[in-house]
Amino acid sequence: MTAEYFMVLGLLGVAFFAVAGALLGYEKNISGFGVVVVATVTALGGGTLRDILLNKPVFWIATPQYLYSTYGAVIATIAFIRYLPRVNNYYFLLVDAVGMALFNIMGIEKALINGSGMVVAITMGITTGIFGGLIRDVICREVPTVMRSEPYASACLAGGAVYAALFSLNVDYIWCILGSFFTTIFLRLGSLHWGWHLTIFRKKTSEIKATNFSYE
Numbered sequence: 001m002t003a004e005y006f007m008v009l010g011l012l013g014v015a016f017f018a019v020a021g022a023l024l025g026y027e028k029n030i031s032g033f034g035v036v037v038v039a040t041v042t043a044l045g046g047g048t049l050r051d052i053l054l055n056k057p058v059f060w061i062a063t064p065q066y067l068y069s070t071y072g073a074v075i076a077t078i079a080f081i082r083y084l085p086r087v088n089n090y091y092f093l094l095v096d097a098v099g100m101a102l103f104n105i106m107g108i109e110k111a112l113i114n115g116s117g118m119v120v121a122i123t124m125g126i127t128t129g130i131f132g133g134l135i136r137d138v139i140c141r142e143v144p145t146v147m148r149s150e151p152y153a154s155a156c157l158a159g160g161a162v163y164a165a166l167f168s169l170n171v172d173y174i175w176c177i178l179g180s181f182f183t184t185i186f187l188r189l190g191s192l193h194w195g196w197h198l199t200i201f202r203k204k205t206s207e208i209k210a211t212n213f214s215y216e
Helices: 003-027 033-053 065-083 089-113 118-139 153-168 173-194 205-210
Strands: none
Touching: 003 033, 003 065, 003 089, 003 118, 003 173, 033 065, 033 089, 033 118, 089 118, 089 153, 089 173, 118 153, 153 173
């Protein structure tokens, strides 16, 4: 991938995740500078962890344009909310899915550029895609989306698998990117629209009652 492609993906990714963080902050009645904190952590958290794991310069420190994109998206979101206070939850779900899909691709690409194998690259894509949202949900005292039964990390995994399949066929990078991007978004938004769930363990009612511990 050329540096220009990577930069565009990164700027879009942090912008979409910043919007998602600001929208959740609004939903949780976080006011003042707290909204900026939540949005910034959401936008920069996944990429920061990725760069630390890859032993690379942290992207927003090395390239401040990512900070400009993040803060610009936060300001635009706050202005949008002020003039249109009834914000539908659909906006949050959409921008979160887009941000996750973009960061998933960025994680894969950066790991491959670093010389990692495809399995490591896919894992790095998942890490990059979900970590910012994980921190956001914890700060907002939400059950992290990645811990729920609907596809989230698994959507990143599927997007990474599509990328790997197209990459192995020597398909142009743009098609690897688009294939991964639309697969991730389709699974994420499709799970919310049609109620898809991934349940690994199925407990009987008697088992649930038996493990209902009391901490009093």
